[in-house]
Amino acid sequence: MxxxxxxxxxxxxxxxxxxxxxxxxxxxxxxxxxxxxxxREMGFxxxxxxxxxxxxxxxxxxxxxxxxxxxxATTGVPGGLQNAVEMVVEFIENLTRSTFHGSNKHIAPxxxxxxxxxxxxxxxxIIPVDYFPELFGKLGFEYMKIVPTTDVNATLGMALxxxxxxxxxxxxxxxxxxxxxxxSLTPFNHWSLIPFNLVLEIVGLIVKPISLGLRLFGNxxxxxxxxxxxxxxxxxxxxxxxVPWAIFHILVVSLQAFIFTTLSIVYLxxxxxxx
Amino acid sequence: xxxxxxxxxxxxxxxxxxxxxxxxxxxxxSNALHERQKKIADxxxxxxxxxxxxxxxxEKAEQTLxxxxxxxxxxxxxxxxxxxxxxxxARDQARAEGERLVASARSEIEQEVNRAKEDLRxxxxxxxxxxxxxxxxxxxxxxxxxxxxxxxxAEL
Numbered sequence: 001m002x003x004x005x006x007x008x009x010x011x012x013x014x015x016x017x018x019x020x021x022x023x024x025x026x027x028x029x030x031x032x033x034x035x036x037x038x039x040r041e042m043g044f045x046x047x048x049x050x051x052x053x054x055x056x057x058x059x060x061x062x063x064x065x066x067x068x069x070x071x072x073a074t075t076g077v078p079g080g081l082q083n084a085v086e087m088v089v090e091f092i093e094n095l096t097r098s099t100f101h102g103s104n105k106h107i108a109p110x111x112x113x114x115x116x117x118x119x120x121x122x123x124x125x126i127i128p129v130d131y132f133p134e135l136f137g138k139l140g141f142e143y144m145k146i147v148p149t150t151d152v153n154a155t156l157g158m159a160l161x162x163x164x165x166x167x168x169x170x171x172x173x174x175x176x177x178x179x180x181x182x183x184s185l186t187p188f189n190h191w192s193l194i195p196f197n198l199v200l201e202i203v204g205l206i207v208k209p210i211s212l213g214l215r216l217f218g219n220x221x222x223x224x225x226x227x228x229x230x231x232x233x234x235x236x237x238x239x240x241x242x243v244p245w246a247i248f249h250i251l252v253v254s255l256q257a258f259i260f261t262t263l264s265i266v267y268l269x270x271x272x273x274x275x
Numbered sequence: 276x277x278x279x280x281x282x283x284x285x286x287x288x289x290x291x292x293x294x295x296x297x298x299x300x301x302x303x304x305s306n307a308l309h310e311r312q313k314k315i316a317d318x319x320x321x322x323x324x325x326x327x328x329x330x331x332x333x334e335k336a337e338q339t340l341x342x343x344x345x346x347x348x349x350x351x352x353x354x355x356x357x358x359x360x361x362x363x364x365a366r367d368q369a370r371a372e373g374e375r376l377v378a379s380a381r382s383e384i385e386q387e388v389n390r391a392k393e394d395l396r397x398x399x400x401x402x403x404x405x406x407x408x409x410x411x412x413x414x415x416x417x418x419x420x421x422x423x424x425x426x427x428x429a430e431l
Contacts, residue, residue: 023279040277048281055285059292066300073307075314082307089304109301113293148285153278157285161293164286 009232016129016228019048019151020136020143034142048151055148058120066116088116092261099265102173102272107265110165114158115261121148122220122253126246129227149220149256152213159213162264166208169271178274208267212260219256223249400428 014036021039022032023046032049033039039046069085078086092115096108124147136144148154170179183201184194223245230241404424 019281021277021279042277042279044279046277046279046281047284048279051281052284052288056288059288063292063295063300066296066304070300070303070307073303075307075310078307078311085304086308089301089308093305093308106297108305109297110293112301113289113296117289117292151281153281154285156278157282158289160282161286161289 012232013225013228015143016133017145017150017225018143019145020050020141021046022049023047032142048145048153050143050145051148051151051154054124054146055117055121055154058124058148059117062113062116062120066112088112095262096265099262100269100272102269104169104268104272107268110268111261111265114162114264115257118149118158118216118257118260119254121154122257124148125150125220125224125227125249125253128242129224129231147220147224149216150224152217152221155217155220156209156213158216158260159209162212162267163206163209166205166267166271169268173272174274212263212267216256216260219252223252396428400424403427 018036018039020032021042022030023039023042024030025033025038025042028038033042033046065081066085069082072079073082073086089112092112093108096111100107127146132146133144145151170182174182183205184197186197186201188197226245227242230238230245233241407420407424
C-alpha cells in the first residue's frame with residue numbers, strides 16, 4: 001500500500017498501530033472507539049477487543065493442540081503431532097530443569113504455557129500487515145491489530161501474572177514473615193538500614209515484571225513498525241525488504257518467547273530460594 | 276498505547292491457560308514421555324543383557340561342538356581299530372577253517388585211497404587165482420596154495 005503523501009503515510013501507520021478499543025467514553029458511553037483520540041479518552045475502563053480476541057484464540061489453539069496430543073499420547077511409537085508436541089515439552093522440561101532448582105512441579109507447565117502462547121502470538125506478526133485490517137475493515141471494524149504482543153497491555157498483563165506468581169511462591173515458600181525479612185534485611189543486615197533495604201528490594205521486585213513485559217513489547221512493537229514502514233514502499237519493492245525482515249523475525253519471534261519464558265523461570269526460581 | 280482493562284483481561288486469560296495447562300495438558304504428555312524414556316531404557320538394558328547371554332551361549336555352543344568333535348574322532352578311531360581287529364580275527368578264523376577243511380579232505384582222500392587199495396587187492400587176488408586156474412588149467416589145490424596166493428595179494 002504505497003502512500004501518496006506524508007499525511008496519508010502517517011495516517012496509515014497510526015491506523016495500523018491502533019487497537020480496536022471498546023470502553024466507556026465520557027460522551028458516547030460504552031462503545032467502540034472510532035479514533036485514537038476517543039480510545040485515549042476512555043481511560044482505564046476500556047478493553048482492546050483485538051488483543052484479547054487474538055490472544056485468547058492463540059491460547060485456545062495452544063490448549064487444543066496440546067490437549068489433543070496429550071489425549072493420544074502413547075508410550076509407544078509417537079505420531080507426528082505427538083512428536084512435535086513432545087519436542088516442545090521436552091525442551092521446556094530441560095530448560096526448567098537447568099534453570100529452576102526447586103521441586104515445584106508447576107513451574108514447567110507455567111513455562112510451557114508462556115513459551116507456546118507467546119510464540120503463537122508473536123508468530124501472528126509474520127502475516128502481512130494489511131490482511132486482517134482490510135478484512136475486518138470490510139466487516140465494519142475500524143481498527144484491527146492482530147499481534148497481541150505489540151500491545152503493551154498484553155505483555156504487561158502476562159508479566160503481571162508472573163509477578164503475582166513470584167509473590168505467591170515467595171510467601172508460600174518463605175512465609176509472609178520470611179518474605180518480609182528478605183525484603184527488609186537484604187542486602188544490608190542491620191535494623192537501621194531497613195528503609196533503605198525496603199526501597200531497594202521493592203524496586204528490584206517491581207522492575208522484574210516491568211522489564212519482562214516491556215522487553216517483549218518493545219521488540220515486537222519495533223518489528224511491527226518496521227513491517228508497516230516496509231508496507232509503505234511501492235508494491236514492487238516491498239518483498240525486497242519484507243522477505244529478509246520476515247525471515248529475521250522468525251528468529252526474533254522465537255527468541256523473545258524464549259527470553260520471556262527463561263526469565264520467568266529465573267524469577268520464579270529466585271522466589272523459591274531462601275537467603 | 277493506553278494502559279487499560281486489557282492488562283487485567285490478559286492476566287486473567289494467562290491465569291486460566293496456566294491452570295488448564297497444569298491440570299490437563301502437562302501431565303499426560305509428560306507422563307507419556309517419561310514412561311517411554313523408561314521403556315526405552317529398559318529395552319536397551321534387555322538388549323545388552325540379551326547380547327551378553329548370546330555371547331555366553333555361543334561360547335557354550337562352541338565348546339559343545341569342540342567336545343563332540345573330539346568324541347566323534349575318538350569313536351571313529353575306536354571303530355577303525357575294532358574293524359581292523361575284526362578283519363584280523365576273520366582272517367585268522369578263515370585260515371583255520373581252510374586248514375581244517377584241507378586236513379579233513381586229505382584224510383578223506385587217504386581213506387578213499389586205502390579203501391580202493393583194499394578193493395583192488397581183493398580183486399587182484401581173485402583175478403590171480405582165476406588167471407592161475409586158467410594158466411594151469413588144472414585144479415589147484417586151493418588149500419595148498421592159499422598161503423602163496425595171500426602173499427601175492429599182499430605184495431600187490
